[in-house]
Structures are given as structure tokens and as C-alpha cells.
Amino acid sequence: MTFTAVQAGVLSTMAEFDHWWSQRHQTGRFEVTKVPFAALDAWRFDPATGNLGHDSGRFFTIEGLQVEVGGTATRWQPIINQPEIGLLGIVVKEFDGVLHCLMQAKMEPGNVNTLQLSPTVQATRSNYTQVHKGATTRYLDLFIGPGRGEVLVDVLQSEQGAWFWRKRNRNIVVKVTGDVEINDDFRWLPMHLVRELMQIDNLVNMDARTVLSCMPLAQSGADETGTPLHSSSAVLSWFTEAKTMCDWSVRLIALNQVRGWSVTEDEIADHAGRDFQIIGVQVAAGNREVASWTQPLLAPRGQGLAVFLTRPINDVLHVLVRMRPEIGLLDLVEMGPTVQLLPGEDPSAVDDPFVKEVALGGLGQVRYDTVHSEEGGRFHHALTRYRVVEVGEEFPVEVPPNFCWLTVRQLMDLLRHGHYLNIEARSLLACVHSLW
Structure with missing residues (x-):
């Protein structure tokens, strides 16, 4: 036929x-309603650890995490373990x-x-x-x-x-x-x-x-004919050295051991009210594999920001990536956007003078500027503003050691393997592809 x-x-x-x-x-037919944790069907807080998990032992759990930098504990928070x-x-x-x-x-x-x-x-x-x-x-x-x-x-x-x-x-x-x-x-x-x-x-x-x-x-429509600023072997060496220099130590702990956070009937939240919350929802969806269910969701406060700075170098477009340690990554360090702010982080509070103007939006020609949602299966109304900004010779080729200029093709070659570019950098790369 x-x-x-x-x-x-x-x-x-x-x-x-x-x-x-x-x-x-x-x-x-879609309906999502916030409910107290007690209304979550088959989800329970473990009496010993305080961890929130499903009776089946599958899907995911909400646990605690502790971060040490240079041997000193500096941060505690809940985290999704899936x-x-x-x-x-x-x-x-x-x-x-x-x-x-x-x-x-x-x-x-x-x-x-x-x-x-x-x-x-x-x-x-x-x-x-x-x-x-x-x-x-x-x-x-x-x-x-x-x-x-x-x-x-x-x-x-x-x-x-x-x-x-x-x-x-x-x-x-x-x-x-x-x-x-x-x-x-x-x-x-x-x-x-x-x-x-x-x-x-x-x-x-x-x-x-x-x-x-x-x-x-x-x-993608991108055609690179120029010469990359850095060879692929130099990029890999830069990446490897950056990972070896990260002195973070991260481990899972019981949720009831997390400092500065409280569990109430309706949410798990930080005392300062600046970070995310964990909430419960009741869901009805006529076109899903299951018509209705309940689950926890991580609810950020505010909107995130992810920016790729681009400029032509040697007659080929380059993208400025930044080596970014993140507490939940398998190897702690991956390449991220030029600027990456979590929801609730203030662009005016960026402490790196090299990219502060990028964060504030006062530099270059904006080629792409769109708000995208993050994972809707685990996060509640998590939004990030994705921007691609092009600069010229006014922005230096020589950059601090935690930054590196790569071509789009070099980024694509890295994506043949896992754990080089973080999720925000990959989203931005998809945005870059959409410009052709």
C-alpha cells in the first residue's frame, strides 16, 4: 500500500x-493538582532515613546530599536519585x-x-x-x-x-x-x-x-571551512586537567540529615526560601500509559539562564564553553554554557567579571533568545532562558583557564561520547542548530 x-x-x-x-x-484531558505528601499513593517517607520513595523500590527517591570542598562540608540539600x-x-x-x-x-x-x-x-x-x-x-x-x-x-x-x-x-x-x-x-x-x-x-x-x-x-546546516583555535587533543587535555583540579567530594546522606531544610506536610524546603522545593502532585492524563497517578516533583524558585557566547575565529564560528563542576554529575565536571545560572540566582550577583556583562545581557548581538522548560516529569515549572549571543573582535580570544573556545563541529564530535557537555550546553547547541 x-x-x-x-x-x-x-x-x-x-x-x-x-x-x-x-x-x-x-x-x-490533563489535570495536575498539588497535594500533601500523605495523599501520594504508594509513596512513603522511610522512618529511618526520612528518604521519600515508592513502595515498588523503583522510579526514583528523594534523598540527601552533602558536599565537601577541600575537606570541609559546605552544602547540604535534597536530591533526586534515579x-x-x-x-x-x-x-x-x-x-x-x-x-x-x-x-x-x-x-x-x-x-x-x-x-x-x-x-x-x-x-x-x-x-x-x-x-x-x-x-x-x-x-x-x-x-x-x-x-x-x-x-x-x-x-x-x-x-x-x-x-x-x-x-x-x-x-x-x-x-x-x-x-x-x-x-x-x-x-x-x-x-x-x-x-x-x-x-x-x-x-x-x-x-x-x-x-x-x-x-x-x-x-544542522553548519559548514565549517576554517581552522579551530584549539586542536581536539588540546581540548581533551584541557578537559582532563580541569577534572583533576576539582577538589569536591560529594556523597549521598539520609534526607533527615540534611541541614538547613525542613519537611512539612506539603513540602520539603530550605529555611532561607532561596532554593527549590519538593512538592506532591495528583495527575490525570487521558493519553498516557497510566490514566492517573501521584508523585513528588522538584519545584525551582524563579527562572534559570544559560548563555552561549559565539564569535568568528580563523573564519569559523566558535562557542565559548566553561568548565562547570556540578554536585550530581557522575564525574563532577562537564563543559557548560558560557554563563549558567540556576533558577533564583541573580545575574547581577555573578562574581566572575569576565562574563558578568554577558549574564546581564549588555554584550554583543543576540542571535537567539527563547525560554524553554526543563524535564517536566521530575520538575515543576522549571524554566530556563536560553540565549546565543554573537560578539566580534572586541571580545578576547585569550580567555581564563576555565573557559575554552570550541567550534560547533568540535562540540558535535564530543557528543558522540557521554559526559562531555552538560544538559544546558546540549540544549543550547540544539538552539544554535536552529539558527541555520
Whole structure:
């Protein structure tokens, strides 16, 4: 049977996308209500440790974390411990020679606008092995079954190091050639339309952005003909040295040992009221594997900021990355944006004079400026303003030792491996791709 574009679920224009997106909102039934911890079904505080976990022993737990710097304890906080590796996958296929991505309209309880554009598959191991006793995960067989597609990308990448304990997800892209039956919540979108949608606030979710950032450079439209400022071996040596210089020591502790935080009936919160909170929610969603459930969510205070500074060097565009230690990362240190502020951190309080003006928005030409949501399955209304700013010769090539200029291609080469670029840098790289 020959499929027409409509029958195959292909959307070619923004108008077609808008029509489908409106339908998804109209037909979906979504409700998220904040509830006290006592109303969480099958979630309990452990009487010995105070840790908050699920009766099944799966999904994730809220535990405590202690940070030592130079042998002195300096910070305590709750953290999400989700040791299992989830799967974030996008199926791609060519229609009339144009690469399309199979994307999903997915509800997540923490999304500020409920529905966002997501990968083909976005599932924890607990979910796709059906610990929740719900429906099977659609299209999972295209990634891990015997008939899976041609693998273009397959790499483990980190997630928010400030809120997750050593969290990793499998980022995978597979290419198919045969017919795929399309569910109403899924559509084929050409790559240029996906990039156009990246310009819209809170539309393309975090899981889609990280997978898109890992896709081969040939699909980004970037063509590098100049010479990188630093060789790949020099970049790797810089990265390795930075990791060896980090003198942080981090360990999990019982939640009831965390200093400066309190547990009430409704929230886990810091005494100063400057950090995040842990809250409970009741969720109803008509198009999910399970129709209703309860769970904890991490709720940040305020909006984060992530900025990539770019400039041409040797006739090729370079991006300024910063070596960034984060308490929850597997190896403590990864490359992050030029400026990265967590929600609630004030740009005017940036103590590094080298990038303070970047944080305040008083430098260069803004090429990209969009607010995106972070992981809606674990975070409640977590928003980050992502900006790409281009500067010229007025900004120095010589930078402090914790910064380094890399080309887009060099960043893409690093993304063939895990634990080089943090989640905010990968989101920004997807934003950079959308500019071509």
C-alpha cells in the first residue's frame, strides 16, 4: 500500500503543525493538582532515613546530599536519585529526500503549559518495563527490538547535575525506511520545521532538545571551512586537567540529615526560601500509559539562564564553553554554557567579571533568545532562558583557564561520547542548530 503524506502523518508547514497541535490540546484531558505528601499513593517517607520513595523500590527517591570542598562540608540539600537509565529516542525517515523526525505531543505533570513536543520515545526503564502496570510504550520496538532501525546516534548523556544524582539517559536516533503506523499524538516533522519550532517558548521539551543536539552535524546546516583555535587533543587535555583540579567530594546522606531544610506536610524546603522545593502532585492524563497517578516533583524558585557566547575565529564560528563542576554529575565536571545560572540566582550577583556583562545581557548581538522548560516529569515549572549571543573582535580570544573556545563541529564530535557537555550546553547547541 502506498501512503499519502496525510495518511503517513506528515506535517510540512507551520500551519499544518498549528492545526494538529490545537487538536491535541482540545482532545487531551490533563489535570495536575498539588497535594500533601500523605495523599501520594504508594509513596512513603522511610522512618529511618526520612528518604521519600515508592513502595515498588523503583522510579526514583528523594534523598540527601552533602558536599565537601577541600575537606570541609559546605552544602547540604535534597536530591533526586534515579539510578536506572531511561531511553530518549527519535525515529527519523526520509520523505521525498527530506529527513523527518517522528515527534510526540506529550503531557508531563511539571510542564508549565502541560503539552510539549517530545521525542518519539521518552521513558524511564520503570515505565517501559511497565512497573506502573500501564500500557506499553509506543514505538519502543524501533529502538530496542530485533527489528529496530539503523542507528545514527546512541550515547549516554547526563541530566541536571544540580538536582539529579548521577542521572543518565540513553539518547538514541534510529532511521527507518518502512511504513510506520502513526498514532494521533505523533507526527512526522521535517527537520527545518523542528528547528523553527525551537524558536517558540516552552514548545520543544528538554528530552527532545538533548537528542536533537546529538544528531549528526550534516543535518544542522553548519559548514565549517576554517581552522579551530584549539586542536581536539588540546581540548581533551584541557578537559582532563580541569577534572583533576576539582577538589569536591560529594556523597549521598539520609534526607533527615540534611541541614538547613525542613519537611512539612506539603513540602520539603530550605529555611532561607532561596532554593527549590519538593512538592506532591495528583495527575490525570487521558493519553498516557497510566490514566492517573501521584508523585513528588522538584519545584525551582524563579527562572534559570544559560548563555552561549559565539564569535568568528580563523573564519569559523566558535562557542565559548566553561568548565562547570556540578554536585550530581557522575564525574563532577562537564563543559557548560558560557554563563549558567540556576533558577533564583541573580545575574547581577555573578562574581566572575569576565562574563558578568554577558549574564546581564549588555554584550554583543543576540542571535537567539527563547525560554524553554526543563524535564517536566521530575520538575515543576522549571524554566530556563536560553540565549546565543554573537560578539566580534572586541571580545578576547585569550580567555581564563576555565573557559575554552570550541567550534560547533568540535562540540558535535564530543557528543558522540557521554559526559562531555552538560544538559544546558546540549540544549543550547540544539538552539544554535536552529539558527541555520
